[in-house]
Amino acid sequence: MHVFVAGGTGHSGSYIIPELISAGHEVTGLARSDASAAALSALGAKVRRGDLQDLDGLKEAAADSDGVIHVAHRQDLLPSGGMDAVAAAELPIMLAYGEALAGTGKPLVTAGSIGSPGNLRRPVTENDPALPSGEEHKGTLRARNVVERTVIDLAEQGVRSSVVRIANIAHSTTDRAGFLPTLIALAKEKGFVGYPGDGANLWNAVHIRDAAALFRLALEKAPAGTYWHAVEDRGIPFRAIAEAIADRLGLPAVSVPDDALMTPGYFGFLTNIVTQSYPASNLITRRTLGWEPVRPGLLADLNNGHYFPAG
Numbered sequence: 281m282h283v284f285v286a287g288g289t290g291h292s293g294s295y296i297i298p299e300l301i302s303a304g305h306e307v308t309g310l311a312r313s314d315a316s317a318a319a320l321s322a323l324g325a326k327v328r329r330g331d332l333q334d335l336d337g338l339k340e341a342a343a344d345s346d347g348v349i350h351v352a353h354r355q356d357l358l359p360s361g362g363m364d365a366v367a368a369a370e371l372p373i374m375l376a377y378g379e380a381l382a383g384t385g386k387p388l389v390t391a392g393s394i395g396s397p398g399n400l401r402r403p404v405t406e407n408d409p410a411l412p413s414g415e416e417h418k419g420t421l422r423a424r425n426v427v428e429r430t431v432i433d434l435a436e437q438g439v440r441s442s443v444v445r446i447a448n449i450a451h452s453t454t455d456r457a458g459f460l461p462t463l464i465a466l467a468k469e470k471g472f473v474g475y476p477g478d479g480a481n482l483w484n485a486v487h488i489r490d491a492a493a494l495f496r497l498a499l500e501k502a503p504a505g506t507y508w509h510a511v512e513d514r515g516i517p518f519r520a521i522a523e524a525i526a527d528r529l530g531l532p533a534v535s536v537p538d539d540a541l542m543t544p545g546y547f548g549f550l551t552n553i554v555t556q557s558y559p560a561s562n563l564i565t566r567r568t569l570g571w572e573p574v575r576p577g578l579l580a581d582l583n584n585g586h587y588f589p590a591g
């Protein structure tokens with residue numbers, strides 16, 4: 281296929297492009313700067329200059345392709361407008377792809393979040409839809425669910441749309457801005473590695489190379505209107521992650537009382553995210569798409585040391 285990739289220079293995109301090329305696909309990537317254009321060329325992709333704000337350009341790129349993978353996001357809007365602004369910017373992009381691909385049966389694969397179905401008190405499956413994101417959810421992570429739901433609904437318009445729900449932690453040797461580097465930086469600043477309450481809440485993880493393979497499989501064979509789970513296992517207790525970080529940093533792992541003062545005192549804007557449990561299954565993804573996570577798991581990758589450069 282000739283695949284249009286938006287976000288090809290990012291953490292996931294820079295693994296998705298080589299994954300597609302090595303499977304025999306041709307890739308055109310969106311670049312908004314000379315540096316991004318050079319990075320895409322180095323990955324073996326053709327370059328299409330443009331910006332996420334140019335919806336006509338995105339429509340044209342989608343129409344010129346056999347399928348689209350969208351892993352770009354307007355993170356620059358987070359500080360001023362929060363998740364609402366990020367979602368509001370993404371929505372017209374998905375609708376633009378929808379217009380370009382309607383009635384073609386071509387694939388559109390976008391990134392979603394493993395937290396989107398909420399805490400169901402059992403492992404979330406690929407059949408659980410994203411929770412609705414109404415007015416009352418403004419300012420929370422849930423505000424972005426409207427984007428996932430819009431992508432899924434494009435199936436009704438003849439787009440082979442699917443959403444790859446990415447684990448909380450996507451890890452690799454090039455992870456510079458994910459949750460893991462953020463938690464490590466926080467621990468260094470505070471002098472200890474905090475975990476909320478008893479730390480039994482489950483987080484999940486995926487090696488970004490495994491996630492990239494799943495994006496390719498979804499592009500190639502996901503039925504329309506489906507969710508897929510890029511998670512390497514059912515979940516790891518937050519405390520185990522904190523203890524692994526503590527071990528590498530030579531700092532103590534310490535429980536942060538799970539109350540309205542102490543948790544925000546340590547975790548700040550991450551509070552509502554770190555206190556949740558995200559048990560998730562990947563069984564349907566493995567059985568249906570034949571995906572198998574084969575890269576090092578989170579704790580093994582933390583042991584590799586690349587998250588803890590000397591000095």
Ligand SMILES: NC(=O)c1ccc[n+]([C@@H]2O[C@H](COP(=O)([O-])OP(=O)(O)OC[C@H]3O[C@@H](n4cnc5c(N)ncnc54)[C@H](OP(=O)(O)O)[C@@H]3O)[C@@H](O)[C@H]2O)c1
Pocket residue numbers: 286287288289290291292293310311312313316330331332333351352353354355391392393394445446447448449450458459
């Ligand atoms: N654990 C996780 O990492 C996780 C979990 C759930 C969901 N997700 C979602 O997965 C997706 C991919 O995440 P990621 O970590 O791979 O992203 P990332 O590393 O932050 O990369 C963002 C990409 O978007 C591009 N971009 C941003 N603004 C643009 C603009 N105005 N015009 C054109 N391109 C623009 C960037 O291009 P430049 O190189 O030009 O800046 C870059 O390629 C995101 O939607 C993210 O929210 C991630």
